[in-house]
Amino acid sequence: MKENKEEQSSTELKIFEAARDVFQAKGLEGTRMQEIADRAGINKSLLHYYYRSKEKLFEKVYQLSIIRVIPQIVSLLNEDLPLDQKLRNFTEKYLEIIIANPDIPLFILHELNKNPTRLKTFMLQEVGKKVQPFLEQLRQESKKGNTVDLPAEQILVNIMSMLIFPFIGRPVFQVIFDMDDAAFEQFIFERKRLLPGFIVQSVMKSNHS
Amino acid sequence: MKENKEEQSSTELKIFEAARDVFQAKGLEGTRMQEIADRAGINKSLLHYYYRSKEKLFEKVYQLSIIRVIPQIVSLLNEDLPLDQKLRNFTEKYLEIIIANPDIPLFILHELNKNPTRLKTFMLQEVGKKVQPFLEQLRQESKKGNTVDLPAEQILVNIMSMLIFPFIGRPVFQVIFDMDDAAFEQFIFERKRLLPGFIVQSVMKSNHS
DNA sequence: TTTTGTTTTAACCATATGGTTGAATCAAAA
DNA sequence: TTTTGATTCAACCATATGGTTAAAACAAAA
Incomplete structure (x- = not known):
């Protein structure tokens, strides 16, 4: 397996940060999952690999904000x-x-x-x-x-x-x-x-x- | 023809007010045309009869706001x-x-x-x-x-x-x-x-x- | 009555989008 | 080397949604 443990795998963090930026700029409905993936430099599949759904991802961003x-x-x-x-x-x-x-x-x-x-x-x-x-x-x-x-x-x-x-x-x-x-x-x-x-x-x- | 002229046909106004309310509450992407139609008490077809597109309707609401x-x-x-x-x-x-x-x-x-x-x-x-x-x-x-x-x-x-x-x-x-x-x-x-x-x-x- | 613009109904289309799947790749750990 | 989790790729599905269309009903004006 690749790097893991310690801090959450850096891709998971990258995804979260990308999601945070886009959600904060465009709101829940204004945000496209594809845009988050692009900004994080990964592809859509990986989004759902870490965060099951848009709702889940948004909720995390919202709560943590x-x-x-x-x-x-x-x-x-x-x-x-x-x-x-x-x-x-x-x-x-x-x-x-x-x-x-x-x-x-x-x-x-x-x-x-x-x-x-x-x-x-x-x-x-x-x-x-x-x-x-x-x-x-x-x-x-x-x-x-x-x-x-x-x-x-x-x-x-x-x-x-x-x-x-x-x-x-x-x-x-x-x-x-x-x-x-x-x-x-x-x-x-x-x-x-x-x-x-x-x-x-x-x-x-x-x-x- | 039914009532017209003078003040814009009251349905047109009803639609605009419904659109204003929903757009202001939920934003552009958060708004569904169907919801506007429902709130105005008319059907979706009539929306496009008066305002050609969601964009057009939103633009009017936005500018007038x-x-x-x-x-x-x-x-x-x-x-x-x-x-x-x-x-x-x-x-x-x-x-x-x-x-x-x-x-x-x-x-x-x-x-x-x-x-x-x-x-x-x-x-x-x-x-x-x-x-x-x-x-x-x-x-x-x-x-x-x-x-x-x-x-x-x-x-x-x-x-x-x-x-x-x-x-x-x-x-x-x-x-x-x-x-x-x-x-x-x-x-x-x-x-x-x-x-x-x-x-x-x-x-x-x-x-x- | 005819005409004309309004409104409804209902079906329909095209597209975007969230989400899934499965196979393939890759790299590190065991 | 084998295993295992990370990651990509590509195709795909289901659904929601904006938008269209055509026909019919309707109501007031001409």
């Missing part, structure tokens, strides 16, 4: 830090994660929109539970008069929006601002530097450098 | 108002538009992502031109020290993000915050009331009620 992003995030919200530091920390780390996986949000949200039941809701409910303490912290600080006067949920939605949407809206922004790819990368780089401060400043009331 | 949203928005940016009022005005009106068309953003962005050439870029370039004066206004106020110290483009992206993303991320937010549909509508209603103030307060420096 979610798992790759979500747990990292919620853990950031549970660290024991004062609010402003936590906001800064969360913003920076989250931006790094999403910069490393810029196609995942649109992918997940489109598939979720098409088929709301596919995503196991308990997965998100877990997230919900982990988010509660953070919301509580926001409410506490709000009561002390340290934050802007806004429901905690609205604040969180504002933060998530500013973090994620630029990547989803990228093609629109690039045309409107007349940016080529390099310019947009630069724009994101700049954003990584400036956004933490902006978020802290807009959520917390006064005196925070 | 864009046209319905984009021009309204840019006009809001060119009104002759002081910055804080313009921000308030823009936020309120934009939210109304998007509340009336909550499915359009994800639809456009997914299709745009799949096929960047389908959208005539000159359309967005027009938007770009119309946005320039607003960016310039932002820069002027920034120079006067009236706004937060952030590039105009970053500010605009922040605003657009907070306006649009809640609708794209709706299914996620609903689970995380444990909201049923009614609760989420309420959340958006509340947002419409609070967001203009938050945006002004976070973009403009101090003393603005």
Whole structure:
């Protein structure tokens, strides 16, 4: 037998990565198995040799896309830090994660929109539970008069929006601002530097450098 | 002949609306002509009687989805108002538009992502031109020290993000915050009331009620 | 009544696509 | 050398789907 064991046979990985790229770019129905095979540099038979069906392959890509992003995030919200530091920390780390996986949000949200039941809701409910303490912290600080006067949920939605949407809206922004790819990368780089401060400043009331 | 002229024959409209709903929910490839026919309460033959092909029908839905949203928005940016009022005005009106068309953003962005050439870029370039004066206004106020110290483009992206993303991320937010549909509508209603103030307060420096 | 455009019905075609199969090849491990 | 799993190749199947067609029914306008 050829190389095997240790890391999953590199072809299996090649197939998965090809599938991930194509599925994320074109969605479930928009994807052709042949295209995945081509991109992986193998033939269609081998696809089914490793992953029995399109559904199975998609499911794996979908689940792993979610798992790759979500747990990292919620853990950031549970660290024991004062609010402003936590906001800064969360913003920076989250931006790094999403910069490393810029196609995942649109992918997940489109598939979720098409088929709301596919995503196991308990997965998100877990997230919900982990988010509660953070919301509580926001409410506490709000009561002390340290934050802007806004429901905690609205604040969180504002933060998530500013973090994620630029990547989803990228093609629109690039045309409107007349940016080529390099310019947009630069724009994101700049954003990584400036956004933490902006978020802290807009959520917390006064005196925070 | 049956009723005709005046408004386009009501079946033609029925078909278009059915197509719009299905295309926006499932995307181009995810949509079956049969499903459109069913939803419109007619049969497949009649689809092709009015719209020759799936492509043609989709194109019409796609273009009109864009046209319905984009021009309204840019006009809001060119009104002759002081910055804080313009921000308030823009936020309120934009939210109304998007509340009336909550499915359009994800639809456009997914299709745009799949096929960047389908959208005539000159359309967005027009938007770009119309946005320039607003960016310039932002820069002027920034120079006067009236706004937060952030590039105009970053500010605009922040605003657009907070306006649009809640609708794209709706299914996620609903689970995380444990909201049923009614609760989420309420959340958006509340947002419409609070967001203009938050945006002004976070973009403009101090003393603005 | 005739005409004309609308709508249904039902059968049908061509194609793309997911998936299968079986034989052949190949390379490494035993 | 034998064995075994990986991989290719080519042909093939079943199905879904977009699209067509022709005939008939229908309803309003002329």
